[in-house]
Amino acid sequence: MTEYAPRNTPLEQLAQLETEALQALEQVQTPEDLDRWYHTYLGRKGALTAILRSVGSLPPEERPAVGGRANEAKRRLEAAYDARAEAVRQAQLARELEAGAIDVTLPGRPVGPGHLHITTRTLRQIYAIFAEMGFQVYEARDVETDEMNFGLLNMPPHHPAREMWDTFWITDEVLLRTHTSPGQIRVMRERYPEPIRVILPGKCYRYEQITARSEHQFFQVEGLAVGRHITMTDLIGTLTAFARRFYGAERRIRIRGSYFPFTEPSIEADIDCILCGGKGCRVCKYSGWLEIAGAGMVHPVVLANGGYDPNEWSGFAFGLGVERPAMLKYGIDDIRLFYGNDLRFLQQFG
Numbered sequence: 001m002t003e004y005a006p007r008n009t010p011l012e013q014l015a016q017l018e019t020e021a022l023q024a025l026e027q028v029q030t031p032e033d034l035d036r037w038y039h040t041y042l043g044r045k046g047a048l049t050a051i052l053r054s055v056g057s058l059p060p061e062e063r064p065a066v067g068g069r070a071n072e073a074k075r076r077l078e079a080a081y082d083a084r085a086e087a088v089r090q091a092q093l094a095r096e097l098e099a100g101a102i103d104v105t106l107p108g109r110p111v112g113p114g115h116l117h118i119t120t121r122t123l124r125q126i127y128a129i130f131a132e133m134g135f136q137v138y139e140a141r142d143v144e145t146d147e148m149n150f151g152l153l154n155m156p157p158h159h160p161a162r163e164m165w166d167t168f169w170i171t172d173e174v175l176l177r178t179h180t181s182p183g184q185i186r187v188m189r190e191r192y193p194e195p196i197r198v199i200l201p202g203k204c205y206r207y208e209q210i211t212a213r214s215e216h217q218f219f220q221v222e223g224l225a226v227g228r229h230i231t232m233t234d235l236i237g238t239l240t241a242f243a244r245r246f247y248g249a250e251r252r253i254r255i256r257g258s259y260f261p262f263t264e265p266s267i268e269a270d271i272d273c274i275l276c277g278g279k280g281c282r283v284c285k286y287s288g289w290l291e292i293a294g295a296g297m298v299h300p301v302v303l304a305n306g307g308y309d310p311n312e313w314s315g316f317a318f319g320l321g322v323e324r325p326a327m328l329k330y331g332i333d334d335i336r337l338f339y340g341n342d343l344r345f346l347q348q349f350g
């Protein structure tokens with residue numbers, strides 16, 4: 001290191017030091033050189049640090065100028081050091097690559113991307129199809145009152161139709177909804193007097209034996225349209241459009257009379273079996289048809305409970321499964337797989 005002649009002023013010393021340090025830095029090639037350079041100039045015992053420390057012993061009138069210049073030199077040297085350190089790092093990497101220490105042809109460690117659960121995927125397909133027909137998604141609650149789940153849907157206490165649903169009761173008045181239909185009352189009371197076109201997706205719960213064909217929790221998508229001139233033809237057209245979009249454009253649809261307490265008249269919709277095309281197979285129990293929806297015109301009592309005068313308004317409602325259609329579409333033979341969280345099953349639908 002250069003000896004600084006006493007005749008040099010502190011400002012001259014600083015300028016000389018900075019020039020020398022920057023020249024020395026250009027010679028630095030290795031991480032070891034870099035460390036050595038840092039200790040010489042910027043480290044705790046470095047030359048610049050010594051000058052900074054000595055500022056306090058200068059005559060007071062010289063201190064601001066020398067202190068400012070020293071700090072300026074420090075900033076420049078630190079920036080130059082950072083740039084050189086990066087260059088040394090890159091050069092080192094290039095040398096290692098050249099030496100074959102890093103095999104760039106090795107495949108990376110695979111990062112498994114997540115994907116949607118098959119139920120979510122099916123739900124989203126259903127949303128998209130109904131969205132194109134102008135249906136909004138309305139989410140209602142899972143925990144319901146007896147009144148919403150049964151009473152306002154035309155099933156007063158002791159109505160025999162309550163037997164159609166085995167129920168998980170929380171208290172005498174509160175239950176886990178057995179179907180998505182209570183959402184009909186909620187959406188009507190919220191939207192009145194606007195016309196309504198919504199789908200109500202959600203989980204339903206039934207106190208049932210779990211088998212390959214039935215679970216105690218499952219998804220449903222309810223549909224509800226309320227307006228001034230809605231007819232059964234609109235309902236059948238909507239279900240047909242859905243079936244052809246979801247199951248294939250060549251599907252045929254069949255309508256049968258049925259019974260639900262909250263629709264009048266009530267129907268069930270079938271499609272020709274997607275597996276055998278209607279010839280008859282195990283899946284369609286040799287009937288050639290598969291049920292896809294229960295539906296009907298909203299019962300006048302239910303319309304009135306929702307706040308819509310049945311003399312002015314009419315509506316249709318339908319209920320679709322979600323797991324069953326997915327089972328048909330993907331050839332899944334056990335509904336329990338949907339809730340089993342077995343990755344071997346789930347990963348097939350990535």
Ligand SMILES: [Zn+2]
Binds near residue numbers: 275279282283285286
């Ligand atoms: Zn069949």
